[in-house]
Amino acid sequence: MPPADQVLALVRPDILALTAYSSARKESKGGRVWLDANENPQTPSAAKPLLNRYPEPQPADLVAQLATLYDVAPAQVLVTRGSDEGIDLLLRTFCRAGQDAILITPPTYGMYVVAATIQGARTVTVPLIREQNFALDAAAVLQAVTPAVKLVFLCSPNNPTGGRLDRAAVLSLVRALVGRAVIVVDEAYVDFSGQPSLTAEIPANPNLVVLRTLSKAYGLAGARVGTTIADPAVITVLQKVIAPYPIPAPVQIAALAALTPAGLTAARNSVATISAERARLAVALPKLPAVKRVWPSDANYLLVEVTDAARAMTAGRAAGVIWRDRSKDVSNCIRITVGSAEENNATLEVLSSL
Numbered sequence: 001m002p003p004a005d006q007v008l009a010l011v012r013p014d015i016l017a018l019t020a021y022s023s024a025r026k027e028s029k030g031g032r033v034w035l036d037a038n039e040n041p042q043t044p045s046a047a048k049p050l051l052n053r054y055p056e057p058q059p060a061d062l063v064a065q066l067a068t069l070y071d072v073a074p075a076q077v078l079v080t081r082g083s084d085e086g087i088d089l090l091l092r093t094f095c096r097a098g099q100d101a102i103l104i105t106p107p108t109y110g111m112y113v114v115a116a117t118i119q120g121a122r123t124v125t126v127p128l129i130r131e132q133n134f135a136l137d138a139a140a141v142l143q144a145v146t147p148a149v150k151l152v153f154l155c156s157p158n159n160p161t162g163g164r165l166d167r168a169a170v171l172s173l174v175r176a177l178v179g180r181a182v183i184v185v186d187e188a189y190v191d192f193s194g195q196p197s198l199t200a201e202i203p204a205n206p207n208l209v210v211l212r213t214l215s216k217a218y219g220l221a222g223a224r225v226g227t228t229i230a231d232p233a234v235i236t237v238l239q240k241v242i243a244p245y246p247i248p249a250p251v252q253i254a255a256l257a258a259l260t261p262a263g264l265t266a267a268r269n270s271v272a273t274i275s276a277e278r279a280r281l282a283v284a285l286p287k288l289p290a291v292k293r294v295w296p297s298d299a300n301y302l303l304v305e306v307t308d309a310a311r312a313m314t315a316g317r318a319a320g321v322i323w324r325d326r327s328k329d330v331s332n333c334i335r336i337t338v339g340s341a342e343e344n345n346a347t348l349e350v351l352s353s354l
């Protein structure tokens with residue numbers, strides 16, 4: 001079976017058979033008098049673009065810019081409302097309710113299990129190895145992939161632990177699971193790692209899907225722009241499931257502005273500043289009596305073990321400094337986002353008062 005067909009064999013049969021909704025903007029481009037989408041000829045706002053018109057389902061110029069940014073072909077790109085929507089689309093495309101499952105490696109990003117639960121899919125868990133800086137237990141993952149498991153979510157760098165997963169171990173899993181499962185590598189934070197993305201491996205491995213986002217390094221969390229990068233055959237199926245007009249016109253403009261040469265330089269500078277601040281915090285935090293351990297991070301946050309997480313959170317809140325309590329996942333750990341120098345000083349000040 002050709003490799004792309006092997007991954008299509010994992011798609012829900014009813015989705016494969018589904019005739020996708022064909023929107024007006026998909027069916028016809030160009031023309032002078034647009035009377036095909038029941039739009040209003042007028043709009044209350046004079047701002048461009050005129051918002052009385054539906055946006056392009058997948059804006060061609062944004063797809064092209066994102067393909068360039070991620071060094072992939074436009075046919076490998078699906079633009080989504082944040083990478084959270086990519087996670088949801090994958091669940092709905094590959095997992096049959098009441099039958100199929102996903103595999104996750106906790107502690108990890110919480111949306112995988114939420115999207116699975118909403119879809120009615122089970123979640124199989126194979127914990128990361130805490131004693132090895134939360135390394136991937138590839139052998140245990142391989143063993144846990146039953147025929148029900150259609151998607152394996154790997155987050156690298158991992159949220160909330162901060163470290164990246166071993167590239168060779170991830171790729172060995174991808175290869176071992178050909179025809180059995182799709183490996184989804186969530187690279188929301190890869191821009192902060194200085195490491196190459198796994199996107200270059202997709203052409204040789206159609207069962208590999210990579211999630212990227214403009215929410216973190218590009219500072220556009222409020223615009224909601226994620227990218228699912230996959231084999232073109234997978235993208236075509238995901239396009240059946242995504243809403244007809246997911247990318248609002250103002251969002252397209254904001255994203256394109258972030259991808260101009262000036263926007264890209266700003267993002268690079270922002271990543272450099274955040275990385276330097278991360279290094280400063282990684283040195284300063286362990287010197288504080290309330291801090292027991294700071295996990296190595298390739299992301300824009302640090303997982304910090306404190307003597308008493310509840311007490312630290314209370315002190316933070318009292319000072320108006322909000323971190324994320326992750327002690328349910330990793331005991332007495334809080335996740336601290338690397339902010340501006342001033343914000344990071346506030347973190348140090350509160351923790352040093354404990």
Ligand SMILES: Cc1ncc(COP(=O)(O)O)c(C=O)c1O
Binds near residue numbers: 083186221
């Ligand atoms: C690992 C991970 N993946 C995905 C997301 C969602 O990002 P987006 O804003 O692109 O939906 C987040 C957000 O915090 C995240 O931590």
